[in-house]
Amino acid sequence: MTPAGQHHAPELKAAARHVGRRRFLTVTGAAAALAFATELPTAGVASAAELDGRRIKDNPFTLGVASGDPLPGSVLLWTRLAPAPYEPGGGLPKERVAVQWELAHDARFRRVARRGTVTAHPEFNHSVHVEAEHLDAGRTYYFRFKAGTWVSETGRTRTAPPAGSRPGPLTLAAVSCQAYHDGYFTAYKHLAQDDVDVVFHLGDYLYEYAVNAVGGARKYTDRTLPAHYNKETQTLEDYRLRYALYKSDPDLRAAHAAHPFVVTWDDHEAENNYADDISENDDPPAEFLLRRxxxxxxxxxxxPLRRPQLPKGPDAQLYRRLVWGRLAQFDILDTRQYRSDQAYGDTAHAPGPESDDPARTITGATQERWLIDGWHRSRAQWNLVPQQVTFSQRKLDLTAQAKLxxxxxxxxxxxRQRVLAGAKAADLDNLMILTGDVHVGYAFDIKADFDDPSSKTLGTEIVATSIASGKDGADKPANWETYTKANPHMKFYNGRRGYVTVGLDREAARADFKTVSAVTTPDAPIKTAASFVTEAGDPGLKPA
Incomplete structure (x- = not known):
């Protein structure tokens, strides 16, 4: 197999950077892609006229507010103007809109810390990204936006502790996989009320699949979704409309308003199981890069992403590093954009020469070096890696040559071996991988040799179940007994929907797996299905 990053000719990626907004996927083939010459406009050079916000007749803040990527003196604030979110363009003309923002020490905005005005450009679908700076480290803030006479809901966020400080305990939440058509986002309603400092979204924020008029498993009786949702996303307008559908969900909006998010993608934000420029159905790379x-x-x-994460055509550097004083370092990965194509046709298969080719990579060489170099420089007590797909070995049957x-x-x-060797060389005592993707909750001990249960434990992996994907699920899926017998390093396996929280202090980390009883009906209660502790300097999960 060809290593990731070498599949496509550079001119194909260059062509995908020069495609007009109205021409996404209107023609096919490499020759047509190379003919595109209209670069996507960027804010500051657009020629759109300006719309007086007082002319906006309906509430433009239908998609809520959000914040993300907290730094010691800065946080990213987000909103998007869409008075008619299910319509192309969000119901606004292709004109610029001035948006005011405020950041305060209190929820009533009596003590405003920072304020300003930013432009919502039609070229960015009237989204707003404010990098609020010169803030106090380790502090909670409240924020809101104004456009014309309209005022958004209030969001709550926080900045990271001072660099080099020894902060108090941190509680994070990890979430993933929220297929709108599979059920309600009830877990987010509970997360919005939970006491966490930051939320890590580990991928599959949306799904490219069609959503029918009644919202799939939601079975709406009080509304009908427009017909343009009942198809797979392909074009820029398709993806924008799909985000509007997801972000109009009240429970998702509540979670974003309550906590800062740190996001990374997996596959469904573009297409199922893609690898670099190779699509699920082996479409011509030039075509898939346009879709990407x-x-x-x-x-x-x-x-809620900062400007360094702004894509350049089909490329975007989503991997990045955040630090929480000297308590925790977060190395957020992208295991989708740079990976080699999946071995053996992307089916479950026993390992073999194709999958074990040392030239194969899931991160790409540059990101791999970045990760390991960052570990060598880390001064944090805990080194956490929020990423997408299951890191630990997971045998899928009990045969001698088990499928993976x-x-x-x-x-x-x-x-994986190169990454673990890098962790060992960096002398990491407290490694924790945070994972999504598989629509179940797992807790793993990361072993030096997964086939030898007595081998050294190098760290822990906490896998967050889905918010909705997979519908209601079950506490013990049908393969529960097989998986637990085949994988003795697996300490927990649950198939319900929900999220996981991880509390960190200098002595230990505690993971609480929180699940809801159903997502095909709204307002299900939540419970803690299991809790585990791993002690600093002594990797390995123990029941709490």
Whole structure:
């Protein structure tokens, strides 16, 4: 197999950077892609006229507010103007809109810390990204936006502690996989009320699949979704409309308003199981790169991401590093954009020469070096890696040559070994991987040799179940007994929907797996299905 990053000719990626907004996927083939010459406009050079906000007749803040990527003196604030979110363009003309923002020490905005005005450009679908700076470190803030006479709901956010400080305990939440058509986002309603400092979204924020008029498993009786949702996303407008559908969900909006998010994508934000420029159905790379460019742009427009993450055509550097004083370092990965194609046709398969080719990579060489170099420089007590697909070995049957998932790190074992060797060389005592993707909750001990249960434990992996994907699920899926017998390093397996919280202090980390009883009906209660502790300097999960 060809290593990631070498699949496509550079001119194809260059062509995808020069595609007009109205021409995404209107023609096919490499020759047509190379003919595109209209670069996507950027804010500051656009020629759109300005719309007086007082002319906006309906509430433009239908998609809520969000914040993300907290730094010691800065946080990213987000909103998007869309008075008619289910319509192309969000119901606004292709004109600029001035948006005011405020950041305060109190929820009633009596003590405003920072304020300003930013432009919502039609080229960015009237989304707003404010990098609020010169803030106090380690502090809670409240924020809101104004456009014309309209005022958004109030969001709550926080900045990271001072660099080099020894902060008090940190509680994070990890979430993933929220297929709108599979059920309600009830877990987010509970998360909005939970006492956490930051939320890590580990991928599959939306799904490219069609959503029918009644919202799939939601079975709406009080509304009908427009017909343009009942198709797979392909174009920039498709992806923008799909984000509007998801972000109009009240529970998702509540979670974003309550906590800062740190986001990374997996596959469904573009297309199922893609690898670099190779699509699920082996479309011509030139065509898929155009689709990927559309998906990446819509992702940035609709997430609380900073300007360094702004895509350039089909490329975006989503991997990045955040630090929480000397308590925790977070190395957020992208295991989708740079990976080698999945081995053995992307089906469950026993490991073999194709999957174990040392040239194969799930991160790409540059990101791999960045991760390991960052570990060597880390001064944090805990080193956490929020990423997408299952890192630990996961045998899928009890045969001698058990099948493994070729889409997870099991399909890239040489890549995993290089990363673990890097962790060992950096002398990391407290490594924790945070994972999504599989629609179940897992807790793993990361072993030096996964086939030898007595081998050294190098860290822990906490896998967050889905918010809605997979519908209601079950506490014990049908393969529960097989998986637990085949994988003795697996300490927990649950198939319900929900999220996981991880509390960190200098002595230990505690993971609480929180699940809801159903997502096909709204307002299900939540419970803690299991809790585990791993002590600093003594990796390995123990029941709490």
């Amino acid at each position: 460019a559309a998906a990446y742009r819509a992702y940035w427009e609709n997430q 998932s070729m889409d997870a790190w099991d399909g890239y074992r040489a890549s």
